[in-house]
Amino acid sequence: MLEWLNLSVRWVHMITGVAWIGASFYFVWLENNLNRVNPKSGLAGDLWAIHGGGIYHLEKYKLAPPSMPDNLHWFKWEAYFTWMSGIVLLCLVFYWNPSVYLLAPGSSLSGPEGVALGIGSLLVGWFVYSFLCDSALGKRPALLGGILFVLLIAAAYGFSKVFSGRGAYLHVGAVIGTIMVGNVFRIIMPAQRALVAAIAENRTPDPALPAKGLLRSRHNNYFTLPVLFIMISNHFPSTYGSQYNWLILAGIAVAAVLVRHYFNTRHDSNRFAWTLPVGALAMICLAYVTGPKAPPSAPEVAPAQAASAQGPSFEKVHSVIQERCSVCHSAKPTSPLFSAAPGGVMFDTPQQIQQQAARIQAQAVTSQIMPLGNITQMTQQERDLIGAWISQGARTN
Numbered sequence: 001m002l003e004w005l006n007l008s009v010r011w012v013h014m015i016t017g018v019a020w021i022g023a024s025f026y027f028v029w030l031e032n033n034l035n036r037v038n039p040k041s042g043l044a045g046d047l048w049a050i051h052g053g054g055i056y057h058l059e060k061y062k063l064a065p066p067s068m069p070d071n072l073h074w075f076k077w078e079a080y081f082t083w084m085s086g087i088v089l090l091c092l093v094f095y096w097n098p099s100v101y102l103l104a105p106g107s108s109l110s111g112p113e114g115v116a117l118g119i120g121s122l123l124v125g126w127f128v129y130s131f132l133c134d135s136a137l138g139k140r141p142a143l144l145g146g147i148l149f150v151l152l153i154a155a156a157y158g159f160s161k162v163f164s165g166r167g168a169y170l171h172v173g174a175v176i177g178t179i180m181v182g183n184v185f186r187i188i189m190p191a192q193r194a195l196v197a198a199i200a201e202n203r204t205p206d207p208a209l210p211a212k213g214l215l216r217s218r219h220n221n222y223f224t225l226p227v228l229f230i231m232i233s234n235h236f237p238s239t240y241g242s243q244y245n246w247l248i249l250a251g252i253a254v255a256a257v258l259v260r261h262y263f264n265t266r267h268d269s270n271r272f273a274w275t276l277p278v279g280a281l282a283m284i285c286l287a288y289v290t291g292p293k294a295p296p297s298a299p300e301v302a303p304a305q306a307a308s309a310q311g312p313s314f315e316k317v318h319s320v321i322q323e324r325c326s327v328c329h330s331a332k333p334t335s336p337l338f339s340a341a342p343g344g345v346m347f348d349t350p351q352q353i354q355q356q357a358a359r360i361q362a363q364a365v366t367s368q369i370m371p372l373g374n375i376t377q378m379t380q381q382e383r384d385l386i387g388a389w390i391s392q393g394a395r396t397n
């Protein structure tokens with residue numbers, strides 16, 4: 001059930017996220033491509049486009065049409081649904097079983113503390129962000145952007161000390177996603193409603209509101225690419241699985257923001273064309289620094305465990321895991337395929353093995369997904385042995 005819930009919610013999250021970001025990119029594109037030469041009276045510009053076999057003619061008003069249309073389309077539900085499905089997913093994947101998925105092995109936090117920290121960080125993130133935007137810094141967007149970047153990387157560093165690599169990355173993404181949807185809900189939508197109301201009542205709209213909305217929607221625009229990376233980062237253990245995962249995230253975010261900046265400015269000038277090769281170079285450098293280094297040392301052998309009267313001894317299980325799994329699932333994998341533990345799953349210590357017993361059961365006993373491609377030639381007897389050990393309580397002594 002959990003897996004199918006996860007699948008369904010993740011699917012919804014992706015679909016609504018595509019709709020949100022797609023609409024956002026499309027309107028930025030419209031704005032940048034508007035033909036502003038000799039517009040008709042009252043218009044800011046217009047644009048012709050062809051898509052799906054039809055030709056479209058769009059007009060943007062300087063402020064508003066003489067009378068409001070009956071049917072004005074708003075774009076907000078895709079943002080709200082992306083956030084809501086994201087929160088459900090956060091609960092399903094990380095908060096449901098915090099000791100396995102959310103916390104780093106040996107984390108100083110208990111499960112509930114980890115969950116409280118995760119949820120609390122979303123709230124604190126929004127209030128700190130909103131406070132900074134409304135402060136005098138709001139008038140200095142470049143400085144504000146720099147400060148926000150440093151604060152987010154500091155959050156990534158903090159998360160990486162107590163959360164698993166995936167948990168840390170996902171929480172940075174969730175903090176940013178919450179800020180983005182907060183901007184839509186608390187700032188951009190109210191500003192649009194005030195604008196529409198003022199026009200309907202023949203008043204001059206307050207110019208401060210759209211200006212505030214503009215700063216926030218510009219932030220949302222720059223946030224999109226880093227957030228999208230974070231959401232797919234689960235597939236790339238050499239990023240979140242590294243000891244310096246927060247620094248790698250910072251590097252990728254800088255590359256992403258640079259590239260976004262080029263696409264935001266290319267219609268006016270090519271002054272930022274250099275950001276594309278620099279962004280690509282940054283990715284190559286990151287690939288290089290996260291790659292395997294010196295030949296890995298042999299995995300440490302834990303002291304022999306006392307044999308237990310009930311079920312197979314941990315000693316036997318331990319040696320099977322070391323033989324069949326640890327080439328990949330170690331802080332320093334000996335497999336040339338991986339420079340970090342895949343999935344963030346490590347079996348270096350008895351505690352780690354014990355903590356992951358349920359996942360080992362799912363991956364290597366109930367199903368035979370692991371070892372990947374049975375590359376280490378695990379036998380059925382060995383799977384049965386591990387299954388018996390887990391069913392006897394997965395004891396390490």
Ligand code: HEC
Nearest residue numbers: 235324325328342343345359360363364370371372375376
């Ligand atoms: C050849 C390398 C390799 C070997 C050997 C290997 N694994 Fe994995 N394992 C992977 C990769 C890659 C993933 C990540 C899949 C993903 O992206 O979620 C993974 C993921 C996992 C996960 C996490 C899956 C999840 O999302 O819950 C578990 C648990 C696991 N492996 C257990 C084992 C066990 C137990 C063994 C030994 C019997 C083993 N693996 C051997 C490569 C390997």
